[in-house]
Amino acid sequence: MSRNLTADLAADLRTRIVDGVIQPGEKLPSENTLIGEFGVSRTVVRSALTRLQAEGLVETERGRGSFALTPPAEGTPAGPGSRPVVTMEDRLHLLEFRMGVEAEAAALAARNHTDRQLRAVDKALEEFTASADHPAHAMKSDYEFHRAIAAASGNPFYSDCLTALGQTMIAMPRTRLMTGVEHYARDNFDQVVHEHRSILAAIADRDEASAAAAMRSHLANSRRRLRASRQ
Numbered sequence: 001m002s003r004n005l006t007a008d009l010a011a012d013l014r015t016r017i018v019d020g021v022i023q024p025g026e027k028l029p030s031e032n033t034l035i036g037e038f039g040v041s042r043t044v045v046r047s048a049l050t051r052l053q054a055e056g057l058v059e060t061e062r063g064r065g066s067f068a069l070t071p072p073a074e075g076t077p078a079g080p081g082s083r084p085v086v087t088m089e090d091r092l093h094l095l096e097f098r099m100g101v102e103a104e105a106a107a108l109a110a111r112n113h114t115d116r117q118l119r120a121v122d123k124a125l126e127e128f129t130a131s132a133d134h135p136a137h138a139m140k141s142d143y144e145f146h147r148a149i150a151a152a153s154g155n156p157f158y159s160d161c162l163t164a165l166g167q168t169m170i171a172m173p174r175t176r177l178m179t180g181v182e183h184y185a186r187d188n189f190d191q192v193v194h195e196h197r198s199i200l201a202a203i204a205d206r207d208e209a210s211a212a213a214a215m216r217s218h219l220a221n222s223r224r225r226l227r228a229s230r231q
Helices: 002-018 033-037 041-054 090-114 117-131 135-152 156-165 182-206 208-229
Strands: 058-061 066-070
Touching: 002 033, 033 041, 041 058, 041 182, 058 208, 066 156, 090 182, 090 208, 117 135, 117 182, 135 182, 156 208, 182 208
Parallel strands: none
Antiparallel strands: 058 066
């Protein structure tokens, strides 16, 4: 019986997240709210949240509650050796991995990009810049910016890698970079825009070394911001 209640609650919350009723970065209803709404025990609520964490749909932070993450793109096959990104440590490890992969992709994009590919990178950056107040759109356009750079590298394995990682490779919605300090969160968003522009400028100039350095610096800063958000 308990397993069915857990599955039902997990399914309901999963649908809300996938359909966008609960947006990426938005806080889920509290345990007490879910207990009252579904008439279940605290154990059932926690089991359902644990299941959603394992699926990469929810992140729970002690003292703050549970937050929705960006659901993986539908129909995207898992890459060989792929693993779910669930915990904060997983996200930090993923950023370290991306530093190596995406710095080289940016260097190759500076060398190999076509005019059309450069326009795709620029368009993704424009869409990201315009999405400050829309976390779901920001995460999607952030992902598309990085994926457009991978495509511009001219090496399909970079594109395949980022496609396999999916949108969940974006560490965290920009509205959650700092807790409870709205102007600081906006400052962080503006800083990310600046970092993206530096990457684009180096690629447009066909400066391989600067493109790699700008990408590495951006991802290192993302790792620093992610670490700060856990404190």
